[in-house]
Amino acid sequence: MSIEVVDVRKHEHHFGVYVVKFEDGTERLATKNLTPGKRVYGERLIKWRDEEYREWNPYRSKLAAAIVNGIKFIPIQEGTHMLYLGAASGTTPSHISDIVGERGLIYSVEFSPRVFREFIEKLVDQGRRNVVPILGDARFPYQYAHYVKGVDVVYIDVAQPAQAKILADNADYFLKPGGYVMLVIKAMSIDVTAPATETFKQEINTLKERGFEILETVHLEPYDTAHAMVIAKKK
Numbered sequence: 001m002s003i004e005v006v007d008v009r010k011h012e013h014h015f016g017v018y019v020v021k022f023e024d025g026t027e028r029l030a031t032k033n034l035t036p037g038k039r040v041y042g043e044r045l046i047k048w049r050d051e052e053y054r055e056w057n058p059y060r061s062k063l064a065a066a067i068v069n070g071i072k073f074i075p076i077q078e079g080t081h082m083l084y085l086g087a088a089s090g091t092t093p094s095h096i097s098d099i100v101g102e103r104g105l106i107y108s109v110e111f112s113p114r115v116f117r118e119f120i121e122k123l124v125d126q127g128r129r130n131v132v133p134i135l136g137d138a139r140f141p142y143q144y145a146h147y148v149k150g151v152d153v154v155y156i157d158v159a160q161p162a163q164a165k166i167l168a169d170n171a172d173y174f175l176k177p178g179g180y181v182m183l184v185i186k187a188m189s190i191d192v193t194a195p196a197t198e199t200f201k202q203e204i205n206t207l208k209e210r211g212f213e214i215l216e217t218v219h220l221e222p223y224d225t226a227h228a229m230v231i232a233k234k235k
């Protein structure tokens with residue numbers, strides 16, 4: 001038997017993010033479903049006052065984990081155009097797609113053909129029109145330079161070494177002046193021998209050296225161990 005929803009309210013800090021309250025007092029994040037009736041990764045669909053919401057699971061999405069852990073500012077709102085590196089099968093991109101709405105756009109780069117196929121199948125099933133899937137390698141932005149127009153935000157979650165460098169290289173190509181970057185640091189992917197805090201410092205230094213002002217860093221535990229999210233702005 002499913003637990004009754006007793007309230008859905010806007011998140012106090014973040015545009016397009018909602019907090020669903022259940023009758024047992026528990027609360028969960030959600031976004032308003034841009035493609036009602038369609039699930040992306042088995043998430044719960046929640047009906048409330050003629051609207052449908054999708055539960056946003058912090059164990060499945062690092063952006064949700066950052067929000068639950070109290071990040072103060074995410075540079076995403078209605079109409080935002082974003083380049084998303086490391087889309088996988090589209091879990092987090094789908095929630096960003098809900099937030100940015102029909103006027104927004106998410107160029108979503110993934111380099112594994114197998115994962116990309118799954119991503120495409122889900123997009124076709126859902127009919128999400130604001131997600132542009134790109135099979136490409138984020139280390140080589142020239143591969144997709146002819147598809148991508150200037151963006152407000154570049155987001156990276158590739159779980160690979162040198163993520164900050166890859167992010168800055170992509171920002172050089174595609175980020176509009178004064179735009180933002182969002183970096184998911186997975187310490188273990190960068191250097192398994194270094195303590196996580198050392199790795200975080202190195203990646204943040206790379207961003208500073210490449211002309212970014214660091215606005216905020218949030219650790220993602222307990223949802224993801226040795227992970228952090230960094231928000232920075234191009235000076």
Ligand SMILES: C[S@@+](CC[C@H](N)C(=O)[O-])C[C@H]1O[C@@H](n2cnc3c(N)ncnc32)[C@H](O)[C@@H]1O
Nearest residue numbers: 086087088091092110111112137138139157158
């Ligand atoms: C941690 S998963 C991303 C999860 C996704 N961001 C989400 O929250 O829904 C990392 C993804 O990055 C992809 N990836 C790794 N290196 C890449 C590269 N150089 N270019 C593009 N994608 C890459 C992997 O194939 C994998 O699907």
